[in-house]
Amino acid sequence: MTQVTFKNNPVTLGGKEVEVGEKAPNFTVLANDLSPVTLEDSAGKTRLISVVPSLDTGVCSAQTNKFNESAASLGDDVVILTISVDLPFAQSRWCGANAADAIQTLSDHRDLSFGKAFGVVMEELRLLARSVFVVDKNGVVTYKEIVSEGTNHPDYEKALEAVKAAQ
Template structure:
């Protein structure tokens, strides 16, 4: 598996991302994750929709909490043909509990805990931490990646406005 250094840090320490270096224009790789009821979900599940995929280390951390709440607010203002997915290695039961407590109703949380299929296909598995990096992908209705953002420091929030602008450019 490809190893990439110099892309992200965690608390200032350089980390290694495992997997491919996906870029705008690349076909979006398929993946298999599970939803909060353990049902399998793939990229094809959202066929014909614009997809915002936010990978996060864990919903139970302050930055991931803020990020997912913010995207939940943003998603409420986007058309129905846009889906916002947050993927982590958190167990589906923990994701469901967190979403209920946080009032998340527009972001769909998905877990990659079984196979790390998304992590390895999208190049967001942090080798040293065995967690997902804070990364964002905007994928068009034809499953082509149109935007990628790897947040340079895992403990910082993404550039929300740039992500939403990328989505709006596809509408």
Template sequence: MTEKRTGIIRFKGNPVTLVGPDVTVGSPAPDFKVVDNGLQPVTRDSAKGKIQLIAVVPSLDTGVCDTMTRKFNQDAAALPENVEVYTISVDLPFAQKRWCGNAGIERVKTLSDYQERSFGLNYGVLIDELKLLARSVFVIDVDGKIAYSEIVSEVTAEPDYAAALAAVRALLA
């Protein structure tokens, strides 16, 4: 049976349930299988040997998700090529591609967890009541371990951008 966790996050002030384990700093990063904008599979190992900054959003077509992805795209421009920056949502890949084209997103790769919800389930960020992903940020080091984890306590709030980017920079030092 899949673990369900309550009391961690709220959506518009109302408590919601997260499905999946609590992924903690220092633990091995769980595997996942999502698809890119061309419907090609992407897994944790697709960026093996690179640092991964994974921003997780409920839907790119909402204000906070839009802002978050644009912010990480802007910040990612200053990061070296050995850092992969992903935004994962359950939006369809076609919608993600359209949104990226309209927003001028070039450095962040948008990935969709719509098929299996494997990222949401394996990283403990699937919102049971909404079947959306909880706003969160994960940084995975080159050895495949979680170096940073933030699950934003209110889904409609922004993450701590500075802390996530500091975690990436610490791995580059």
């Protein structure tokens, strides 16, 4: 199991950690309009799943903006999902304030369905650990990075290379 700290304090990751090469588990999260969204809703496309503790923090905001800006270069066969436990209303406000229109922000606040399915729930904080997953058109996890210190940035270039390789 991946060891993670948040502000240099160890945290326990809950759920079943997914591995590269495994079929990605399905989950149900909420769109900004409170409608349910599942992984299967984007079947047939390559998915970049960017996971952040809270959009209203500096690193999370930067991570989400980076992937939003990269979306155009990835093409129409790629869907970028940003998942946090922020309420859908807060995510919608953040997207408006940041002109983030090339990604889909999704909330896992209700039952931590995504976090448990991918093994990234920081149990002590009830937040999701900063991570990036790439799921190919066939639903297989082809890339995974769970950032070891929750306040650090993920490796953006490796994640974007993995998306291109999965297409």
